[in-house]
Amino acid sequence: ENSVKILDTMYPELSAQARTLNILKGNIQLNRCGSREGQSVQGPASQITGFKAINSTSTAFVKTGSSTKTENSSNEHYETNSETQRSNTRKRVIANPSFPKSAKKLRLDSKPLGPELKVDILSSVYNTPTNPAVATTVCSAAKQHYPFSADDSTPSQTSHTCVSTEEATCDILKKVVESCFDILPVIQSHLHVGNFSKVPVMRDEEKEVVYQVIHAKKDSAEPLLKAILKKLKTEKTLLDNSHLHALCRLYIGICRQQGDLERARLLCYSILKEEFPESDKLTLFILTVWQDVFCHQGVINKAMQAVVRQRAKGEILNCLSAYLGWEKNPPLDVSHLLSSVLVALQHNHNMKFQADDRFGDNLCASTWEYIFAAELLCSHQKWTWTHDNIISKELWPIMDKWIKHQKGDAKVPAISDVTVAAVLRLIGRLGQLGFKEGSLSAVKNMTAVLNIFLQHANQEGVPWAVQLAAVYAVYDLAPSNPDGTLQALQTWRRAATTSIPPAATSCIAVVGSLCGQRRK
Structure with a gap:
């Protein structure tokens, strides 16, 4: 008034x-x-x-x-x-x-940084159990982004410095969430008059914090990003929606100023995969802070757009359509895109193994893109649909054909080893959807099949890279049957004739620890 x-x-x-x-x-x-x-x-x-x-x-x-x-x-x-x-x-x-005279507008970087989602498995932070083996990256640089990892190498600090940093981080978060309000009307007003602002759509308090942590308090940027992730992980269902929106905008704003596109895209991926409250609206706010988050044309970008397109309704859908150009180029339907991804897993000749110091023969970047795109799409479709239509009708038949061909059945077409390894890793990750939705019996049956496969892998002449993929897959599914999984892993280790990589050794140790805790 x-x-x-x-x-x-x-x-x-x-x-x-x-x-x-x-x-x-x-x-x-x-x-x-x-x-x-x-x-x-x-x-x-x-x-x-x-x-x-x-x-x-x-x-x-x-x-x-x-x-x-x-x-x-x-x-x-x-x-x-x-x-x-x-x-x-x-x-x-x-x-x-409260907005300082020295505060400045965020810029929009014109060039994308890095390939299509250097898979850092930020999403595994939200999974149960916490899984070091599945924290696989397609490039070593992305590993440093994994939050709250035991492998994080941070400079040693005095207790006074740590306390000061924690207090500063708490003060910043408190400042950001004070007087939160919904900025959707701002975005709608821009679109109503045809003004696609290149300036990030953020509250003044959020811009001020970004400026402070990037220019005035540079040492606080990393602790603040980790604190935001931790808060999102542990309190996503407890926080007010406007509070969630503010935290996500702040996180993306800092990433933008650092030029760290991968972190921003991983957060967006995780928000969609873990079904945060108002995930479509959160995606819109991420987009209006940094449009480059959706600038790639790779399969993960297509999967994110497909998922958010099916979730968005009303004004949110109108805004996303305007920003992403869905009127002229709408995203594929989730089920159609998932079918395309599974076909690509079987016939893409660019997929290959690559050596990794920690994981041994690992999958290449393009293969991981297919795996994580499929995981996001299946997460949207829920466990029952995924189990009945993807695991039972698509993935198990691929494994069956590969085994028959390995045993000399000429009638069965050949399937590449890298495809089978990718299928094993995908089965392991999809099984965690069953944990989340309480379908323990179905996951336990999957675990039993893979445990038998791993126990006989050496005597059946299974290629080493496929054996490692099976190790990481059974580790993903271990909580459904820890004792059976530990027995399978120990049998495999005793029969192995090749040096076992550190990640596989770590998997065996973690499962052994899990079994010990159960016995107590």
């Missing part, structure tokens, strides 16, 4: 609708006189300095009085309010004193 009264005083010659449209389009800048002490001055319209053209990317939600520079310079992370050329005698005062 106060804003309307001010606008009535400032622009009596315009109707309310005309004023609103002009402001939303960014065609005018409200520029009233102010005193030297910073107090706004009330007065008639004759005191108004008038309309001032501003950059088309700016909107009414960008603070009046800020400079209006284009985002052409790749070196600019923000636009600085303090750099604005002001009159020596008069100036427009920023309405919100």
Whole structure:
């Protein structure tokens, strides 16, 4: 009401609708006189300095009085309010004193960084059990992004420094979540007037925090990112939706300023896979903070778009469609895309094994993309559908054909070893969906089959890379039958004629520990 009264005083010659449209389009800048002490001055319209053209990317939600520079310079992370050329005698005062004059706008990096989702298995943070073996990356650099890992190598700190960092992180999170509100109307207003803002759509408090942790308090960026992930992991069903939205926008805003596209995309993937509350809305907010999250054309990007397209309704769907161009190029249906992924797993000649110091003969990047795309799509379809239509009708038959061909059945077409290894890893990960939905008996049957396969792998002449894939798969499914899995792993280790990689050794130790805990 106060804003309307001010606008009535400032622009009596315009109707309310005309004023609103002009402001939303960014065609005018409200520029009233102010005193030297910073107090706004009330007065008639004759005191108004008038309309001032501003950059088309700016909107009414960008603070009046800020400079209006284009985002052409790749070196600019923000636009600085303090750099604005002001009159020596008069100036427009920023309405919100909590937003520092030195705060700047986030930039939009024009080039994507890295390949299609360097698979860091951020999603495994939300899985039960916590699984070091499935924390497989397609590049070693991505491993450092795995949050709360026992392998994290962080500099040693004094207890005082640690306490100070924790306190600072808590203060930052408290500041961000105070007075949270839904910014969906802001996004809708932009789209209503055809203004696709390149400026991240964030609250001023969120922009201020991003600026602080990137420029003023650089050491707090990593602890803050981990604290946000931990909060999302443990409190996703307890937090208010606006609180969740703010945390995700802050996380993506920091990632954008660091140029860390992979972390941003992994968070988006995890939000969809773990079915966060209002996951479609969270995806929209991620998109409006950093559009590059969906800039790739790989299969994981297609899977994320397919899933969010089926979940989104009403205004959320309209906004996502406008930003992602679904009117002209809609995403594939989830079931159709999943079928395409399974076909690619069997016939893509670019899939291969690659050596890895920790995991031995591991799968290459393109293969992992198919696995994680399929896992996301199956997570959306739920366990019963996945078990009946994917595991029983698609994956087990592939294993059966491969075994028959290995035994000399010429009538069965050959299936590559890398395809079988990928199928084993996918079965292991899909089985965890059964854990989440309480279908322990079905998962236990799958575990029994794979345990027998692993126990006889050496005497049946199974290739070493396939044996390792089976080890990691039975480890994924171990909670359904820890004792049987430990027996299978120990039998396999005794019969092995090749050096066992560290990850496989770790799997055996973890399962042994799990069995010991059960006996207690």
